Amino acid sequence: MPSAIELHAINKRFGEVHANKDVNLTVERGTIHGIVGENGAGKSTLMSILYGFYEADSGEIRVNGKSVSIRSPNDAIFAGIGMVHQHFMLVEPLTVVENVMLGAEGGTMLRGGEAKVRAELARLAHDYGLEIDPDAIVGELSVGLQQRVEILKALYRGADILILDEPTAVLTPAEADALFKLLRALRAQGKTVVLITHKLREIMAVTDRVSVMRRGEMVATVETKDTSPPELAELMVGRHVLLHVEKSEREPGAPLLEVDNLSVIDNRGVLRVANVSLTVRAGEIVGIAGVAGNGQSELLETLAGMRQPVLGTIKFEGREIGFAEHNPHGMRKLGLLHVPEDRLRMGLVSAFPAFESAALGFTDDPRLGPGPLLDHDRMIADLSSKMEAYDVRPRAPRLKSSKFSGGNQQKIVLAREIERNPKVLLVGQPTRGVDIGAIEFIHRRLIALRDAGVGILLVSVELDEIMNLSDRILTMCGGQITGERKASETDEQDLGLLMAGVTEQAA
Numbered sequence: 414m415p416s417a418i419e420l421h422a423i424n425k426r427f428g429e430v431h432a433n434k435d436v437n438l439t440v441e442r443g444t445i446h447g448i449v450g451e452n453g454a455g456k457s458t459l460m461s462i463l464y465g466f467y468e469a470d471s472g473e474i475r476v477n478g479k480s481v482s483i484r485s486p487n488d489a490i491f492a493g494i495g496m497v498h499q500h501f502m503l504v505e506p507l508t509v510v511e512n513v514m515l516g517a518e519g520g521t522m523l524r525g526g527e528a529k530v531r532a533e534l535a536r537l538a539h540d541y542g543l544e545i546d547p548d549a550i551v552g553e554l555s556v557g558l559q560q561r562v563e564i565l566k567a568l569y570r571g572a573d574i575l576i577l578d579e580p581t582a583v584l585t586p587a588e589a590d591a592l593f594k595l596l597r598a599l600r601a602q603g604k605t606v607v608l609i610t611h612k613l614r615e616i617m618a619v620t621d622r623v624s625v626m627r628r629g630e631m632v633a634t635v636e637t638k639d640t641s642p643p644e645l646a647e648l649m650v651g652r653h654v655l656l657h658v659e660k661s662e663r664e665p666g667a668p669l670l671e672v673d674n675l676s677v678i679d680n681r682g683v684l685r686v687a688n689v690s691l692t693v694r695a696g697e698i699v700g701i702a703g704v705a706g707n708g709q710s711e712l713l714e715t716l717a718g719m720r721q722p723v724l725g726t727i728k729f730e731g732r733e734i735g736f737a738e739h740n741p742h743g744m745r746k747l748g749l750l751h752v753p754e755d756r757l758r759m760g761l762v763s764a765f766p767a768f769e770s771a772a773l774g775f776t777d778d779p780r781l782g783p784g785p786l787l788d789h790d791r792m793i794a795d796l797s798s799k800m801e802a803y804d805v806r807p808r809a810p811r812l813k814s815s816k817f818s819g820g821n822q823q824k825i826v827l828a829r830e831i832e833r834n835p836k837v838l839l840v841g842q843p844t845r846g847v848d849i850g851a852i853e854f855i856h857r858r859l860i861a862l863r864d865a866g867v868g869i870l871l872v873s874v875e876l877d878e879i880m881n882l883s884d885r886i887l888t889m890c891g892g893q894i895t896g897e898r899k900a901s902e903t904d905e906q907d908l909g910l911l912m913a914g915v916t917e918q919a920a
C-alpha cells in the first residue's frame with residue numbers, strides 16, 4: 414500500500430532563512446505521526462507547504478503514491494488533506510452547520526445543502542464520537558468544541574489526512590484527552606494524522622512514529638515505542654536537556670504583593686474572581702494551578718492593572734494601591750511586571766519590527782534613548798543581547814514581528830518583561846508554545862530571579878510546570894482559591910482534586 418504522504422527534498426527559503434532544507438518525510442496510512450522540533454525548526458513551514466499556504470522552492474509531494482501539485486488549500490483539500498489551525502478559521506457569529514457548509518464545495522455556501530450537512534454531521538458524530546449541537550453559535554462554544562468544529566469541517570470536506578498544529582496549546586487537560594481519543598478513533602477508521610506538538614508526553618501517548626526537525630532539517634524518524642522523552646529532547650536540541658530544573662530550598666523574605674478579598678467581574682457582568690486573598694513574598698514562587706477559565710487570567714490581569722476589581726485591596730510593599738495608580742503603567746512603575754498569557758494578542762504588534770515590539774511598554778526606559786525620542790541603535794542593541802540570551806532565531810532584531818515562528822515570538826515578549834529588574838513578576842503560561850530547550854532556560858531564569866529576591870506569581874495550566882517551579886501552590890476553581898499547599902507536600906492527584914473544587918471542608 415502506498416504511503417499517505419511522501420515529501421522528497423523539500424526546500425523553502427524566506428530571504429536569508431532556509432526554513433526547510435532538503436526535507437524528506439514519509440507518513441504511513443492509518444498512523445498518527447508526530448513532528449517535533451525546536452522553535453523555528455521549520456515544522457509549520459513544512460505543513461504549510463503540504464497544505465498549500467506556501468509553495469516549496471523545490472521538492473516533490475506525493476499523496477497516496479501519486480505526485481501532486483499543491484498550490485493552494487483548495488488543492489490540498491482536493492488531495493484529501495485537511496488542516497486544523499492553531500488559530501481557528503471559523504466565523505464566530507454563525508452556527509456549526511453554517512460553518513461546516515461555508516467554504517465547502519469550492520468556497521460557496523450551497524443553499525439546500527443544509528439537510529445533507531446535518532445528516533453528514535450526525536454520521537460523523539456517530540462514527541467518531543464527535544457530538545456537537547449543529548445549531549450552536551460557534552462563538553459561544555468552548556475552545557475545545559470550536560476545535561471539534563474545525564475537525565468536522567475537514568472531515569466533511571473528505572479529508573483522509575489530517576494535520577494538527579499544536580492542537581492542545583489551547584485545550585484543558587480533559588479536552589486534550591478527548592482530542593486524543595478522537596485521533597485514535599480516526600486512526601482506527603484508516604485515517605492518517607500528522608501532529609505537531611512541543612509536549613513530549615503527548616507524543617509518547619498518542620503517536621506511532623515521530624519525526625524530529627532541527628534548524629530546517631529532518632534529523633530523525635523513530636518508532637515511538639522505541640524512544641523516550643530524553644532521547645527526543647536530545648535529538649531536537651542537539652544536547653542533553655534537563656526536563657526538571659533543580660532548585661534549592663529558600664526562606665522567603667518580606668511580603669511584596671498582598672491581595673485581600675479581591676473580587677472581579679468581567680465585561681459581561683459575570684463574577685470571575687471571588688474573594689481571593691493571597692501573598693507573594695520576596696524570593697518565592699507562588700503557583701496558581703487550575704483548569705483554564707477558572708478566574709486565573711482575570712486575577713492576573715487585575716493585579717497587572719488591566720482590570721479594576723469590584724471589591725478588595727491590593728498592597729505593594731506594604732502600601733495600598735490607589736485607584737489612580739492601578740493601571741498597567743502605574744503598576745509597571747512600581748516594579749510589578751507582567752508576562753501576559755495571550756502574548757500574541759497582547760504581547761507584540763505583528764507589523765512592527767521586533768526591536769519595536771520588544772520596547773512596548775518600556776518606551777520611557779533611559780536605556781532605550783536619552784531624550785524624548787527613542788534611539789533605534791540602542792533598541793536594536795538591547796534586543797540583540799536578549800536574542801542571544803534567549804536563543805531567539807533568527808537573530809534579526811529588524812525582522813517584522815510576525816515573521817518569527819510562534820515560539821520565538823513568545824521568547825521575545827518573555828525577555829522583554831523578565832529582563833527589566835522586576836520586584837514582582839506576574840507570569841501567565843510562560844512556556845506555552847516554546848520548545849523544551851527554551852523551557853529549561855526559562856525555568857532556570859525564573860528560579861534565578863526568585864533566588865535574587867523577586868516575588869513571582871505564576872499561572873500555568875501545566876501542572877508539571879507548577880510543581881517544578883513553585884514554592885507554594887494555590888489552586889483555583891470557579892474564581893475561588895480552593896486550597897494551598899507547599900510544593901514539597903503535594904502531588905498531582907491532590908492538586909487535581911482541589912482544582913476540581915473538592916475542598917477540605919467538602920471532603
Ligand SMILES: Nc1ncnc2c1ncn2[C@@H]1O[C@H](COP(=O)(O)OP(=O)(O)OP(=O)(O)O)[C@@H](O)[C@H]1O
Pocket residue numbers: 427430432450451452453454455456457458459806807816817818819820821846
Ligand atoms: N512568512 C515568513 N517570512 C519570513 N520568515 C519566516 C516566515 N515564516 C516562517 N519564517 C521563518 O522560518 C523559520 C521556520 O519557522 P516555522 O514557523 O516553520 O517554525 P516552527 O518549527 O513551526 O516553530 P514554532 O515551534 O516556534 O512554531 C523561522 O526561522 C521563521 O522565522
